[in-house]
Structures are given as structure tokens and as C-alpha cells.
Amino acid sequence: MGKTKESFVNMAVDKYLSLLRPYADVEIVTVKEEVVKNKNAALSKEASRILTKARHFVLLSERGRLMDSEEFAGFIDKRRDVTFVIGGPYGVAESVYEQAETVLSLSPMTFTHEMSRIILLEQLYRAITIIKGTRYHH
């Protein structure tokens, strides 16, 4: 949800994308963020934008299921195809939770949605190194 102007985020995203690309087809789809005047109205508009782009997806939310990196690698390994949805600064509407195949939490701590992008990509790369048994994961 939303483009980022934060340059460290864009640099980190580019770094992990280039690490991932030899192993996986990764595409980032940015959905237009709504200007928040009324939070619920904005989330509901964002929800319909998300739900037209993604039908089967894993939603990232601190309310979701915690996994360690090995479990996450197993979770990825079982799938040919997976879409992750990361909400905006105010999260996502309940309708997005209802539609999600799995709700995954990166941590019980609240992270910014921008940090979540970096962490998700880093965990995807880590998952691949765990699956392939290469040396990155300590």
C-alpha cells in the first residue's frame, strides 16, 4: 500500500530483490494509498483496491500467526505462488483480514509498513537459503 519516499527503504528493497531474483519471480505491486480524513472510509477504499489486485494472499499483520524463519521457509516451500499484502500506516480493513488465506505476523511488535516490506523480503531470501541449504542463514 503506497509508494515510499524513504530512500533507505527503497535501497533495502532493491538489495533484497536483486538477491531474490536468481531464485524466484518477484513482483512488487503498489496500490494507491488513500488520503486519511476518515480512517474507516479510507481503509475501505484501500480494501477494494487491494481485493481487486489480490484474490489469494497472505496478509501481514501483528495480529497474525508468528513463525520462526524455518517455519516460514516451510510455509514458502509448500507454495508455487504466493502473494503477500502489506497494508498502509493504518493497517487494513476487516474485509481484507476476512479474505486472507493466512495472517502472518513478523513480530508481536508493531513495525512500520515500510520496515515490514524490508523484513518480508529479507525473510523470503532467508527462506530460500534455508530451503537450498546455502550459507546465509546462521
Place this chain on the structure above:
Amino acid sequence: MGKTKESFVNMAVDKYLSLLRPYADVEIVTVKEEVVKNKNAALSKEASRILTKARHFVLLSERGRLMDSEEFAGFIDKRRDVTFVIGGPYGVAESVYEQAETVLSLSPMTFTHEMSRIILLEQLYRAITIIKGTRYHH
């Protein structure tokens, strides 16, 4: 443990340091990383470097206690002074675990020690906004 050459990490660290500095005295102490030939020997040398710099500290480790951002804010709020230790890519020796006042986990997932630096600083800033009741934390 160790300087980072990763520019996105340095940019993110600088960003959160400048957000934190109006509210807190924050100092980052970098401890020299050991070249790893024998892992245990390297961790043990690093451990003595850490333990000469820090006596009372919170160790960050995925083996530690999980907290949500509100609990972490409460944890910070009770202390006048707090030192966090983040190990190197291979973690830290058991002697550092034994000396730690608290072992704190940012997530059950394994993060790089560089990502942990960014996440810790972001959580410290978030903790301050929670304590002060300002608008950053959603």
C-alpha cells in the same frame, strides 16, 4: 558488534537517531568484530570485548522474550538508563547470555544483526511516542 558497510542500514540508523535525539541521549558503541575461523573462539573473543564495555545490559536474541510495542515502551519507561547488546552475524557466546539482565527478542524470526539495529532504534522511537502519547504509533 561490527561496523556496517551497508548504506541503507547506515541511513536508517541515522534517521532514527535523529528522531530519538530530542528525547534521549543515545550512543552507539561499535565493538570490533572478530574474523571467524573458529566460531567458538571468535565468539569468546567478542564476548570479552562486549563484557568490558557493558555490565548491565539487555541482549537482543531470537531466543529471548517477545514483547509487543506497548510492553517494550513500559520496559523502557521503567529505566533511566539502558544498554542493548546486538551480537554479530554468528550471535554471541553463552557468557553474554549469562551476564544479560534481560534477553529480548524482536521476533521469533531470525533477523540479520544489521536489521536488528534498525528495528531496535525504530522501536525505541515508537516507545517514546507511546510514553508521550504522540501520534506516530497507530
